[in-house]
């Protein structure tokens with residue numbers, strides 16, 4: 001009987017030792033394999049891997065139902081996919097002919113390494129637009145630029161920023177990185193100095209051009225005169241030289257393109273609510289043509305109107321674009 005107890009005791013000791021070894025091995029494997037991945041860790045224990053039947057999650061970048069104007073280019077922003085276990089591959093089916101009005105769809109099939117797949121579809125409408133809206137924002141970056149960029153990204157709208165030397169460098173970089181047009185509005189925006197002489201103007205313009213260049217690598221040649229080309233405030237500082245008549249020609253001689261606007265939001269002239277800005281803008285849009293909208297991203301109430309302006313525009317068949325050197329310039333008459 002005592003022998004039998006001894007045997008049981010010995011077996012118990014052996015069992016505990018084995019368990020102890022397994023436990024230590026487990027800690028070792030965990031430490032070692034945490035450098036590899038969870039699948040390796042599990043297979044090292046000879047435990048069958050749970051079946052992976054979870055497909056990747058996929059979101060469409062830039063919206064699942066978008067309008068593209070006839071004759072422009074369609075830029076596919078693709079999808080963002082996540083899988084809990086493996087890498088994924090993305091297959092894309094479908095094409096968009098932006099030279100033919102119609103409804104197109106693009107299918108994105110995202111498959112993980114265990115064969116689970118998720119398919120999402122983007123509808124792309126190529127349409128003859130009601131008109132083109134160029135949203136433009138002067139005098140920034142400022143306190144509201146970040147929120148504005150968020151709204152533009154949410155609706156996949158590209159805009160134009162006529163920047164100064166004010167505000168955060170990071171915002172200028174964001175504007176550029178997120179595909180907007182970074183244009184120039186002078187560095188100081190100080191009427192009394194910039195309109196005192198052509199040299200003073202061009203020196204100030206070069207300063208903001210360099211700011212953008214240093215931050216983004218991009219040399220912008222798109223400009224807007226503070227006060228617009230039609231301003232008469234320059235008469236106070238130019239000593240009677242009719243500086244705007246000279247500058248309007250000279251900037252073009254130097255390879256710049258200047259833009260005014262044909263839709264004003266009033267956000268720098270008495271309109272001080274998002275509702276007021278919205279009303280002014282949507283009532284002044286140009287069906288069948290180009291609308292260059294003037295707003296200021298240093299005015300919170302103006303930035304707060306942007307989302308509704310975008311929704312109105314999209315709902316009424318407008319497309320949104322950023323300004324480039326070949327865009328409609330909305331020139332005013334020069335008055336000085």
Ligand SMILES: [Zn+2]
Nearest residue numbers: 138139226227
């Ligand atoms: Zn300005």
